[in-house]
Amino acid sequence: MTASAPAQPTNGVPENFTPPHPSLHTNRVLPGFKVSLGFTIAYVSLIVLIPLAALAARPWEHGWAGFWSVLTDGRVLASLRLSFTTAGAAAVLNLFVGTIIAWVLTRYKFPGVKILDAFVDLPFALPTAVAGIALCTLYATNGWVGSLFAPFGIKIAYTPIGIFIALVFVGLPFVVRSVQPVLADFDAEVEEAALTLGAAPWQTAIRVILPGLAPALLTGFSLSMARAVGEYGSVIFIAGNMPYISEITPQLIIIKLQEYDYAGAASVGLIMLLWSIVILAIINAAQMWLFQRGRA
Amino acid sequence: MRARPAEAPKAAGAIGLSLVAVFWLGLIILLPLVTVLFEASKGGIEPFLAAVAEPDTIAAIQLTLLVAAIAVPLNAVFGIAAAWCVTRFEFRGKGLLLTIIDLPFTISPVIAGLVWMLLFGAQGWFGAWLRLNDIHIVFALPGLVLATILVTFPFVARELIPLMNDQGTDEEVAARTLGARGWDIFFRITLPNIKWALLYGVLLCTARAMGEFGAVSVVSGHIRGQTNTLPLQIEILYNQYESVAAFACASILAGLALITLLLKSVLEWRFAGELAANRRH
Structure with a gap:
């Protein structure tokens, strides 16, 4: 309100009254605010905040130099490079194939498609250690799939290719499940209009549908990548765990812990935590984008 | 549209x-x-049964069930409390709270184990004090439970929050205006409205709690027959080249995963409207 505004009747409200901040002014008709918020904050503090504070505090035992020397160590750098490149490659492949799968599951009807749909979530439900030993057996040189590649001199298990395969397995459902609901809700009229105006089906797909999917694709890619970088159980059996060659970062953290190098383990852990926070921010931004698009 | x-x-x-x-x-x-x-x-049915009846395996199954039986109810209560305060009230820092609840979905399970070592491990913050008082947290049941809780705590909350947001507060406010007390409102109105989503969240939480490997691997200490959950027992058997026994244990967990998928699909088909839309996992 500006000073030039005409005087309003005050209805008995003192002239210098200012309403409380909107975030404090709530319609607390319902009970249980203090109890539920208190319990929630206590639980989150004990389970997440205090433990993460311990992680953030530990790397500085030997100062900034100690932290830096851990991160620039050749073995740590090699593991970070391996973890991020295999996770990125797996997420890119999942982005393409996952989108095709989501498309087929929402657009086509054929016998067994519902069952196929339910099985997409198997990597969420199957314990990672179970997936790990199954993939290792399958892709070993005497396994069902590994033996097909062995005659060409291609080893999959115990090499970075094996890590890549395991990360494709754990990441696939994230892309499918992010894209599927958006594709299912896509307005049929927009597509039909494009087709009626003479667009070829592939043009409709690329020019009309793909831009609408962009936020969901970003979400799926980020979730798939986040999971893949931190993945442990399904990878360690097939990875081979050779320092500098096939040793992933989570494995290196465990090795440092076993050597009682807590500060070193925490340094690498802190980098991975910061990475998780960044990717979470990207996912939240993508969700906002999707939400705004839905309202536009 | x-x-x-x-x-x-x-x-x-x-x-x-x-x-x-x-x-x-x-x-x-x-x-x-x-x-x-x-x-x-x-190997046929006999080696399979022999592997499953192994005392260490039975101990691992019991421990896995015990850990889940402690972690899942705690996370369910947390999920309800968090969903209640987030969806029924406005307060500062809500966005931050929601982000923290999402964090376990993106952090590595190894980090979820590591943080407990930094607190309660031999050289952790409280390590010396715990040793002095002969209290065992890591390499014992409490550590396994804490690591499991950290990995699984968002599952129930993440199902309930979008659903309770969509449902709004009209029915609860009406009941309150008519004089209903807090727990009556919860048990007669809120709980019946969210029961299928709660079950769905508990199902996902249980599946993950029983199958968790990375986080519990860090804090377990791998003491056979004592601190090995079933997934850890699988690792030990596999690394000892006891392939049939490892896959026998793995098939139990795979069976549980299939049951989880089946129940999940049934809930999704049957109660689609009563489960949260726009789910992330």
């Missing part, structure tokens, strides 16, 4: 895409499952 109905693939492109999808799901997702069941049944 209406969605496009699904139809049988007729054009060459549609058939091609369908074949790609079926082939890839078969290769990447179904083949590992088939491998587990095939390897477990390779």
Whole structure:
């Protein structure tokens, strides 16, 4: 309100009254605010905040130099490079194939498609250690799939290719499940209009549908990548765990812990935590984008 | 606005895409499952039963159930409390709270174990004090429970928050205005409205709690018959080249995973409207 505004009747409200901040002014008709918020904050503090504070505090035992020397160590750098490149490659492949799968599951009807749909979530439900030993057996040189590649001199298990395969397995459902609901809700009229105006089906797909999917694709890619970088159980059996060659970062953290190098383990852990926070921010931004698009 | 109905693939492109999808799901997702069941049944029924009846394996199964029985109810209560305060009230820092609740979905399970070592491990913040007082947290049951809780705590909250947001507070406010007390409102109105979503969240939480490997691996200490959960027991057996026994244990967990998928699909088909839309996992 500006000073030039005409005087309003005050209805008995003192002239210098200012309403409380909107975030404090709530319609607390319902009970249980203090109890539920208190319990929630206590639980989150004990389970997440205090433990993460311990992680953030530990790397500085030997100062900034100690932290830096851990991160620039050749073995740590090699593991970070391996973890991020295999996770990125797996997420890119999942982005393409996952989108095709989501498309087929929402657009086509054929016998067994519902069952196929339910099985997409198997990597969420199957314990990672179970997936790990199954993939290792399958892709070993005497396994069902590994033996097909062995005659060409291609080893999959115990090499970075094996890590890549395991990360494709754990990441696939994230892309499918992010894209599927958006594709299912896509307005049929927009597509039909494009087709009626003479667009070829592939043009409709690329020019009309793909831009609408962009936020969901970003979400799926980020979730798939986040999971893949931190993945442990399904990878360690097939990875081979050779320092500098096939040793992933989570494995290196465990090795440092076993050597009682807590500060070193925490340094690498802190980098991975910061990475998780960044990717979470990207996912939240993508969700906002999707939400705004839905309202536009 | 209406969605496009699904139809049988007729054009060459549609058939091609369908074949790609079926082939890839078969290769990447179904083949590992088939491998587990095939390897477990390779030796016939007797080696399978012998492997499952092994005392260390039985101890591992009991421990896995015990850890889940402690972690899941705690996370369910947390999920309800968090969803109640987040969806029923406005307060500062709500966005931050929601972000923290999402964090375990993106952090590595190894980090979820590591943080407990930094607190309670031999050289952790409280390590010396715990040793002095002869209290065991890591390499013992409490550590396994804490690591499991950290990995699984968002599952129930993440199902309930979007659903309770959509449902709004009209019914609860009406009950309150008519004089109903807090717990009456919760048990007579809120709980019946969210029961299927709660069950769904508990199901996902339980599946993850029983199958968790990375986080519990860090804090377990791998003491056979004492601190090995079933997934850790599988690792030990596999690394000792006891393949049949490892896959026998793995097939138990794979069976649980299939039951989880089945129940999840039933809930999704049967109660789609009563589960949260727009779910993330």
